[in-house]
Amino acid sequence: MDIKKTFEKYIDIFEKNFSNVKQHESSSLYKIRTEAYEKFKKHGMPDHNDENYKYAGISEICSQDYEFSLDSRGAIVDLNEYFQCEIKDLDTHIALLSNGEYYSNNKPIENIGEGVIICGLNMAINKYPEIIKEYYNQNAREYDDSFSELNTMFAKDGLFIYVPENTKIDKTIQLVNLIHGFGNKNIFKRNLIIVRKNSELSLVICDHTLNNSNNFVIDVTESVVLENAKFCYHNLQKEPNKTGVINSHFVKLNKYSKFDSYILSFHGGIIRNNLFVKMIGEFAESNLFGLNLTDREQRIDNYTLIEHDVPNCSSNELYKGILDEQAKGSFMGRIIVKPNAQKTLAYQTNRNICLTPEAKMRTKPQLEIYADDVKCSHGATVGQLDETALFYLKQRGINEKEAKLMLMFAFANDILLKINIVPLRERIAELIDSRLRGEFSACEHCLMNCNSR
Amino acid sequence: MLVIKNLHAEINGKKILKGLNLEVKPGEIHAIMGPNGSGKSTLSAVLAGKEDFIVTEGEIFYQGRNLFDLNVEERAKEGIFLSFQYPVEIPGVSMINFMKTAVNEQRKYRSLPPMSSGEFLKYMREMKDLVELKSDLANRSVNEGFSGGEKKRNEIFQMAMLKPKLAILDETDSGLDIDALRIVANGVNKVKTKENSVIVITHYQRLLEYIVPDFVHILYDGKIVKSAGKELAFELEEKGYNWIKDEIGD
Ligand SMILES: Nc1ncnc2c1ncn2[C@@H]1O[C@H](COP(=O)(O)OP(=O)(O)OP(=O)(O)O)[C@@H](O)[C@H]1O
Ligand SMILES: [Mg+2]
Numbered sequence: 287m288d289i290k291k292t293f294e295k296y297i298d299i300f301e302k303n304f305s306n307v308k309q310h311e312s313s314s315l316y317k318i319r320t321e322a323y324e325k326f327k328k329h330g331m332p333d334h335n336d337e338n339y340k341y342a343g344i345s346e347i348c349s350q351d352y353e354f355s356l357d358s359r360g361a362i363v364d365l366n367e368y369f370q371c372e373i374k375d376l377d378t379h380i381a382l383l384s385n386g387e388y389y390s391n392n393k394p395i396e397n398i399g400e401g402v403i404i405c406g407l408n409m410a411i412n413k414y415p416e417i418i419k420e421y422y423n424q425n426a427r428e429y430d431d432s433f434s435e436l437n438t439m440f441a442k443d444g445l446f447i448y449v450p451e452n453t454k455i456d457k458t459i460q461l462v463n464l465i466h467g468f469g470n471k472n473i474f475k476r477n478l479i480i481v482r483k484n485s486e487l488s489l490v491i492c493d494h495t496l497n498n499s500n501n502f503v504i505d506v507t508e509s510v511v512l513e514n515a516k517f518c519y520h521n522l523q524k525e526p527n528k529t530g531v532i533n534s535h536f537v538k539l540n541k542y543s544k545f546d547s548y549i550l551s552f553h554g555g556i557i558r559n560n561l562f563v564k565m566i567g568e569f570a571e572s573n574l575f576g577l578n579l580t581d582r583e584q585r586i587d588n589y590t591l592i593e594h595d596v597p598n599c600s601s602n603e604l605y606k607g608i609l610d611e612q613a614k615g616s617f618m619g620r621i622i623v624k625p626n627a628q629k630t631l632a633y634q635t636n637r638n639i640c641l642t643p644e645a646k647m648r649t650k651p652q653l654e655i656y657a658d659d660v661k662c663s664h665g666a667t668v669g670q671l672d673e674t675a676l677f678y679l680k681q682r683g684i685n686e687k688e689a690k691l692m693l694m695f696a697f698a699n700d701i702l703l704k705i706n707i708v709p710l711r712e713r714i715a716e717l718i719d720s721r722l723r724g725e726f727s728a729c730e731h732c733l734m735n736c737n738s739r
Numbered sequence: 740m741l742v743i744k745n746l747h748a749e750i751n752g753k754k755i756l757k758g759l760n761l762e763v764k765p766g767e768i769h770a771i772m773g774p775n776g777s778g779k780s781t782l783s784a785v786l787a788g789k790e791d792f793i794v795t796e797g798e799i800f801y802q803g804r805n806l807f808d809l810n811v812e813e814r815a816k817e818g819i820f821l822s823f824q825y826p827v828e829i830p831g832v833s834m835i836n837f838m839k840t841a842v843n844e845q846r847k848y849r850s851l852p853p854m855s856s857g858e859f860l861k862y863m864r865e866m867k868d869l870v871e872l873k874s875d876l877a878n879r880s881v882n883e884g885f886s887g888g889e890k891k892r893n894e895i896f897q898m899a900m901l902k903p904k905l906a907i908l909d910e911t912d913s914g915l916d917i918d919a920l921r922i923v924a925n926g927v928n929k930v931k932t933k934e935n936s937v938i939v940i941t942h943y944q945r946l947l948e949y950i951v952p953d954f955v956h957i958l959y960d961g962k963i964v965k966s967a968g969k970e971l972a973f974e975l976e977e978k979g980y981n982w983i984k985d986e987i988g989d
Binding site for chain 2: 672674675677678679680681682683684685686688689692693695696697699700
């Protein structure tokens with residue numbers, strides 16, 4: 287397989303199976319998918335000529351063929367039993383996705399607030415067509431992103447969260463994406479999150495691959511945060527070595543809203559994270575954090591685009607990476623401050639440590655500022671561990687390996703301290719520690735403290 | 740304890756130490772004085788094992804062993820402690836974690852069980868009191884944002900924690916106020932036993948009023964050019980280094 291063949295395959299699948307309105311849940315979804323198909327057909331699969339996906343390893347992902355499933359794959363085992371993920375002391379509502387589908391035996395998440403809806407996207411499409419009509423594919427379609435178009439063409443399910451006005455959900459919602467079964471799978475997931483006026487939501491997404499296959503996962507999440515609402519998003523990624531992930535998150539922020547994003551990538555795969563934040567209401571705030579820990583041939587790319595459309599918004603971005611062995615990565619941070627977006631605050635920092643000469647990190651800040659009364663800054667570094675600090679630690683009798691670990695952990699600590707949910711922070715601290723110690727594979731398939739068989 | 744014979748060391752092709760000899764016996768205190776750039780810190784870095792410095796000639800024996808057979812951390816575990824002229828700030832590494840790791844690594848080396856958290860905190864509190872280290876410093880990242888004097892006091896605190904056999908104090912007195920100087924010097928004296936030795940590198944005679952040396956050496960242009968008793972420090976304070984030039988015919 288290659289990029290061209292992969293492209294043709296998707297076009298072919300769509301034309302054969304999705305060209306008739308009856309093959310869709312509703313005529314509006316038919317329209318949405320057809321529009322995405324037409325755009326995708328025009329844009330094509332991004333290859334190395336595509337400025338945005340130049341280094342994303344798409345040709346490597348497309349070198350394999352992936353099983354595309356039109357029907358529900360179902361789950362033969364009881365996943366609730368199979369999977370018992372618990373972040374110590376962190377009480378969460380858990381929703382499972384099984385190979386991209388909202389798991390039919392999920393324990394219903396109820397009684398957490400009047401009018402709160404948490405269910406599969408597929409169910410929401412049928413049950414809440416008004417909400418779907420208002421929000422579905424509204425954020426994503428504004429960007430000409432091929433992979434999001436591809437997702438829109440094929441995605442049928444995922445997580446749907448609707449938080450009505452004046453509702454604070456105390457418990458964190460935990461979405462667990464389980465990939466299991468034989469064969470290399472193509473998986474499309476689609477999440478839609480709506481947090482209405484004065485409401486609060488915290489979400490943790492964990493990816494668990496329970497097989498040893500190489501999968502190709504194309505995810506899209508759209509989030510809308512309305513006036514004075516808060517949304518806190520955590521994504522913990524750990525993928526097997528050959529899995530390809532294109533994960534795009536589109537976020538729209540209304541006035542006085544606050545959005546925190548934590549993308550913690552502990553293991554790739556070839557992972558590409560796109561984060562599109564559009565600030566359309568004054569006094570909105572976004573804080574975007576990222577941490578990559580990679581080794582071997584892994585590659586993690588982060589692309590962020592923050593648009594300050596209106597005055598008085600602030601965005602704060604801190605991404606860090608530690609790359610070992612032959613790991614590769616990139617950070618592309620675009621910030622656009624529109625002409626009328628005065629009093630914008632926009633800060634961006636990207637820091638990386640390459641532990642070997644073979645590890646390669648590219649970092650590219652791109653600030654486009656069209657307003658004059660703004661405070662913007664960016665800084666990017668790619669370096670090694672601080673030799674003088676290493677010597678200092680060793681001079682006290684700490685052996686080299688441990689001293690390096692201490693410095694790496696300290697480097698990651700900045701991000702850790704930004705995590706506000708304390709039990710989650712503590713658990714992630716342990717994960718970082720064991721990842722840096724190379725003990726990660728001890729629990730091959732599990733990112734969290736789970737007791738899977 | 741320590742025997743240095745004809746030591747030559749260079750960095751980036753620049754010769755710094757040019758045939759240095761020194762012998763330190765157990766229990767002795769040696770002061771090394773000398774003008775800026777004469778090689779004092781280079782000597783301490785070579786003793787601690789910093790790889791940037793290349794030893795081109797000479798030998799060092801520590802407790803009868805060839806020092807060059809030991810790497811940095813082994814030297815530390817064998818009891819060599821360097822109080823840095825410029826202590827390093829390490830953001831994100833807490834003092835507690837740092838010291839706990841260091842103490843327990845050294846204990847492991849001596850086949851002692853690791854200290855429990857309770858024991859460790861108690862020990863740390865005692866040593867903190869010994870050098871009158873402010874409590875909040877111990878709860879911060881290593882040296883991060885410490886004032887110059889606080890950093891120096893922190894070095895002596897670490898020395899108290901680790902109880903070295905050979906302590907090398909590289910200008911530990913510089914940047915200390917008068918009270919701090921006394922406290923730090925007292926700390927050194929309290930930790931000092933009849934068996935362990937101290938090398939004090941300083942520019943000022945004042946510290947030597949508290950930490951009284953058995954010998955004072957003048958390190959000049961990479962060599963020890965003069966050694967005498969503590970009275971040499973007074974002489975230097977009074978006359979500076981120019982007379983040394985004349986004396987050695989430089
Ligand atoms: N990395 C380096 N590259 C080149 N020269 C160096 C390097 N490090 C030290 N030197 C030089 O070696 C010489 C000795 O330095 P050293 O720090 O040992 O002096 P010192 O006696 O401790 O001085 P001071 O009293 O100022 O602390 C100086 O001339 C210094 O510039
Ligand atoms: Mg010096």
